[in-house]
Amino acid sequence: MFRKFFTIFGTIGIFVVFGLLIAGIFMLRPQPERQEPEITAPSVFFTVANTQSVTLDVAAQGEVRPRTDINLTAQVAGRVVDTSDHFVNGGAFDEDDMLIKIEDADYRAAAAAAKARVAQAEQALRLEEAEADLARRDYEELDLGAGEQPSDLTLRIPQLAQARANFEAAQAEYDAARLNLERTTIRAPFPGRVRERIAGIGQYVTPGAQLGRIFSTDIAEIRLALTDNDLAKLGLPLAFTETEDEPGPVVRMSAMIAGETHHWEGRIARTEGAIDAATRQVIAIAVLDDPYGEGSDDGTPLAMGLYVDAVITGKPYENAIVLPRSALYGRDTVYSISEDDTLVAHKVNIVTTDRDTITIASGVEPGARIVTSPLRGASEGDEVSPADPLQGTPGAENPDEPDPASARTTAQNVTSGD
Template sequence: MKRIIAIVLPVLVLVVLVGGGFVLTSIFKPPVERADEQPRGLSVFAEAAERTALDLKVNVQGEVRPKRQIVVAPQISGRVSYVSPDFVDGGFIRQGQVLVRLEAADYELGVTRARSGVASAEQALARERAEAELAQQDIEDLGIEDASPLARREPQLAEAEANLNSAKAQLADVQLALNRTAITAPFSGRVRERSADLGQFVSPGQALGTIFATDVVEVSLPLSDEELGRTGLPLAFAETEEQPGPQVVFSTNVAGERREWIGRVKRTSAALNPQTRLINVIAELEDPYGAGADDGVPMAPGLFVDAQIDGRRIEDVVRIPRSALRGVDRVFIGDGPNGKLEIRTVDVIYSTDEGAYVSSGVEDGEYAIVSPIQAAFDGMSIQVVERMPDGSLEPRTPRKTATDEETEDENAAQVAGETEGASQ
C-alpha cells in the first residue's frame, strides 16, 4: 500500500501543478490585440473618365499626283532645231515658254507662196470688178433691161472673190503651221520627262516629253462607307463657298524628317470602285512648291502620304483610356470609396490611341481600370489607385480598420433585425 501511495502521490502533485499553472496563465495573459488594418483587396490602376466633345478623324493613305499633266507633242512634222535648257527632267518651266522649236524653212517658203497666191487673187478680183463695171455700163448704154447675170459678169466676179478667199485661207494655214514650229508650255510647272533632242525628226502627235502644273496637286483617298459617314460628306460632294470641304493634314517622311502639309477635300469621285467597293475622296493642296510647302519642302507628285481628314463633331461623350476596354464593349469600373469592382457594357463610338469614346455605360469622373485582372467579377474587392496625367499615383480607396469592420457588422445586424421585426 505504501508503495502505491509513493507512486501515485507524485503524479497527483504534478497534475495539480500543471493545471494550476495553466489556469493562472489563462487568467493573467494579456488580451489579444486586433490589427487596426484589415487585409486589402487587389490594387489596380485606374484613370478618371472625362466628359468631352469628340472630333472624329479619318486616317487614310494615298499617292500625290498633279491635277494637270500633259504630253508635249507637235502638231506638224519636222526636224528639231532647238530645245530649251529648262526642258529637262525636273526643270521648271513658265507659261508661254518655248520648249522645242522645229525647222521653219519649209513653212516659211509655204508662207511666201501663199502670199503670192493671195496677191494674184486680189489682182484677178480687181480686174473682174472693173470688167463687171464696164459690162454694167454697156448694158445701161444699150438700154437693155433684162440682161442675164452672165452679161453682168456676176458669176465671174463671185469666182474671183472665192479664189481670193481660198488664197487667204491657204496663207492662214501655212502661217499657222509656221507658228506651230514653236512648241510652248500651256502653263507654268515642271518637266517630268523628256524624250526628244536636237536633230530628231518628229511627226504630228509624237511624244516629246511630259510636263505637269505646279499650282495644285491632288490625292485620291479611298474611304469605306463607315469612314465616309465619319467625315459627314455626302456621296456626291463638290466644294462650294457655302459648303467648304473638310481640312486634310498630309504627312510623310522626306529625307528622314516628318513633313506635314495642309489641304482640303474638294470633291468625291463619281462612282464607287467596283473591285474594292470604296469611294475616292479627292483632296487638293494649292501651291505645293510655294506657300503650301512645309519649310520649303514641297509635296511633290509621286509621294505616298498619310492623310488625316477632319470629320464630324459629336457633343457630350465620355473618354476613357483605350486600355480600359475589355474586348469589344466591356469596361471595369472601380468604386474608389467602397473598394469594389463593377463590370459594365458600354457603347463605343470611336477609339484611337489617345482613348476610347463612349456614349453610355460610364459617367464623368468614374474610374476606368486599366490594370489586367484575371477572373474579375462584380463586387470584387479592390484598391483603386488613380494614375494622374503627370504620372503620379493617388490612392482612391481608404484603408479599413477593425473598428470600421465592427461598425459595418453592427449596422448590417441592426438592419437585419429591423427587417425581421417588420416582417413579423
C-alpha cells in the same frame, strides 16, 4: 455439434446488435436545418457618361499626283535645231516658255507663198467686184430688159462668187501656213516640270512623234480611299464637289523626307462619285495649290510620286459622349444603372465606332452610369451591384462570385477604352 451451432448464431447475433446500435445512433443524430440560398445581385462595372466636343477625323494614305501629266508631241515635221535649258529631266518651266525649236525655213517659205496667193486672190476679187458693179450700172442705164429683172450672168454674180471663194481659200491656206510656222516652236501649255526628255538637237521628228513627258505643278492631287463610315464622319455626300460657299474639309498631310517629317495642308476638292467594286470604297481627291512654291513646307515641295499620310478634319460634335466599346450591346443598345440600381436600356445614335470606343450623339443623358461589363442574359429592370472599375474588381469581397477572370478582363478593357 451444439458448440458449432452456437458459434455461428452467436457471431450473427453480434453483427445484428452492432448494426442496430449504429442505426440508432444515426436516427438520434439531429438533422441539419435547411436554408434557402441567398441570391445576390451581380456586380458590374460602369462608367459615367460625360459630354465633350469631338471632331471625327479620318486617317488615310495616298500618292501625290499631278493634275495634268502629258506626252509632249510634235505637230509638224522637221529637224530639232534648239531646246530650252529647262528641257531636261526635272527641269522647271513656266507657261508659254519655249521648250523645243524645229527648223522653220520650209514653213516660212510656205507662209510667204501663201501670202502672195492671198494678194493675187484679193486683187482678182476687187477687179471682179468692180466689173459686177459696172455691169449693173450699164444695165440700168440702157434699160435693156424693159423692166425685167436681169440674169445673174448679166450682173456677173457667179464670177464675183468665184473670186470671193478663191480669196477665202487663199486666206485659209495662208492661215494654215502661219499656223504650221508657229508650231515649229513648241511652248509649255502650263507651268510644270519635265518628267522625261526624249528628243534632242539634230533629231528629225515627224507629226505625232513623242518629244518628252511633262507634268503641271500648279495643283497636286492625292487620291484617298474612304469607307462609308469615313464619309459619315466627314459629312460628305457620295458625289461631292467643293464650291466657294462650301469648301472641302481640311486635309493635313505628312511624309518622311531625308529623315525629317514634313507637313502640308490641303483640302478635299471632290469625290469620284462611284464606289469601287473590288474594295467597296469611295475615292476622295485632296488638292494642294502650288506644291513647289507657296504650298511647300519651308521650301520642301510636295513632290509628285510621294506617298503621304493624311488626316481629314471631320464634322465637329459639341455634345458627343464617348464610351468604351464594351458598353455596346447589339447594334445600338447600351444599359445604364438607375438610382435604385436596376438596368435601363437605351437606343443610342452612334456616329462612329473604332476598336476601343464608340461615339454617340444622342440616346443617353449626361451623368448616367453606363454598364461596361458583360451582361449574360440580363434585361431591363434587373437589379445589379454597381462597381467603379477604378476601385477594384467587382465581387472581390465575395469569393463565391462566379467567373472572376472575365470580370478582370472587362476591367482592363474599360480602363484602356477610357
